[in-house]
Amino acid sequence: MKKAFLSLICIMFIGQLQKLSAQQQISQAFYGQNFWIPNLKFGGQLENYWSEIKASGVKYIRVGGKDYDGVNMWNNTDLSAIIDSIRKKGFEPIIQVPIDKAKNLSQNASFDSSIVVEINVNRAKNIIYWEIGNEPDGSYAGTSFNYNTVQGISGY
Secondary structure (H helix, E strand, C coil): CHHHHHHHHHHHHHHHHHHHHHHCCCCHHHCEEECCCCCCCCCCCHHHCHHHHHHCCCCEEEECCHHHHCHHHHHCCCHHHHHHHHHHCCCEEEEEECCCCCCCHHHHHHHHHHHHHHHHHHCCCCCCEEEECCCCCHHHCCCCCCCCCHHHHHHC
């Protein structure tokens, strides 16, 4: 009798968990794809897979990565063409603004604000979503601003 009672409780508990998990939907905003300069370096071919990316349910394409933290990437990339290409395919771009560890907080903020002005004002691309730096991990440590900490990112 005791085993039957425990089994019944387990079955009810599992049933409730299944019901709960079925009710929790993951937001479509959660899914995205990284653009990461596909045809400029490393032989990437993202442009050959747009239909598969679309079929996956992705809504956002992030333009960024570690190489975008260098000023040269921004100077050597036609971001307008990338943004237009992403939107033409039916996705919303997320644009990364860089962190340069050699610059101080004010210099980084000034440079990044100039990128936002260039893209949204001068080029009228109306980007809604911005990312500060690439994956705030240990690679941003070692500066007085500690860009890999909550406080460092918050201050930035």
